[in-house]
Amino acid sequence: MKKLKIASKFSEKALKKIMNSQTNVRAFKGWQIIYVVYSNPDLNADEIAERLCVSKSNVLKVVDRYNKYGKNWYVPDCRGGRREKRCHMSLEEEKSIMKSLEDSALLGNILTFRHIKDIVEKHVGKEVSEDYIWDLFSRHGWSKKAPRQHHPKADKAAQEEYLYFVRSMKYKKNSKTIWMPNR
Numbered sequence: 001m002k003k004l005k006i007a008s009k010f011s012e013k014a015l016k017k018i019m020n021s022q023t024n025v026r027a028f029k030g031w032q033i034i035y036v037v038y039s040n041p042d043l044n045a046d047e048i049a050e051r052l053c054v055s056k057s058n059v060l061k062v063v064d065r066y067n068k069y070g071k072n073w074y075v076p077d078c079r080g081g082r083r084e085k086r087c088h089m090s091l092e093e094e095k096s097i098m099k100s101l102e103d104s105a106l107l108g109n110i111l112t113f114r115h116i117k118d119i120v121e122k123h124v125g126k127e128v129s130e131d132y133i134w135d136l137f138s139r140h141g142w143s144k145k146a147p148r149q150h151h152p153k154a155d156k157a158a159q160e161e162y163l164y165f166v167r168s169m170k171y172k173k174n175s176k177t178i179w180m181p182n183r
Contacts, residue, residue, distance in 0.1 A: 004045055004059070006038040007067045015039075018071075027074050029054060033062045088124045088132060097123060098140045102181045141182050 010018070015038055019031035029052070036048055037059075045063075049056040065073040089097070097120065105111050117133050137143070 003041060004037045004043070004048070004063050005041065005067075006034060006063065007070070008038070009070050012039055024076065027076070029058075030062045030066075030074055033059050034066050037063055088120075088126075088128055093123070094136060094140065098136070098142070098181070105181065143182050 012035075015031070015035045019028060019035050022028040022031055032052060033048065033054065036043070036052065040048075043051075045056045045059045049059050052059075062073070101111060101116060101119070113130075113133065117128070117130070120133060120136065121128055
């Protein structure tokens with residue numbers, strides 16, 4: 001297998017100092033790969049990967065990026081989270097929609113999940129997933145407000161009488177869940 005070579009931009013002592021100064025685990029692992037390749041030029045990628053408990057492809061990628069970009073080889077990749085290029089709306093658009101919904105909710109209007117989803121879909125111009133709406137609520141600090149299951153001072157006898165009446169009428173009463181911003 002082909003031996004790896006590091007473009008000697010630093011001394012071994014300088015590489016060790018840079019490696020030990022890293023606070024990010026991924027950056028540390030990358031600098032560790034560079035240090036091992038530099039200090040042991042006779043090792044191949046498989047051996048380095050085995051010693052450092054990383055994948056061979058990771059070793060090859062780090063060495064290639066270091067040789068190409070030097071000290072600035074490591075660019076923290078922002079994993080997870082919101083990416084503006086792939087979003088249905090910008091954060092400002094979301095804020096404006098949520099502000100209009102907040103004004104409506106504070107006036108006493110009942111906002112249901114389906115109603116909010118329809119408004120967002122109309123604004124976006126296409127269908128959006130339910131997860132997107134849940135994430136939208138979470139991003140803007142909204143929480144679900146629903147009626148209590150039972151009142152602490154409820155009269156059990158009256159409830160049983162009412163349930164008997166409802167069951168005999170084949171009638172079921174449902175209460176919609178409403179959405180409001182946290183205050």
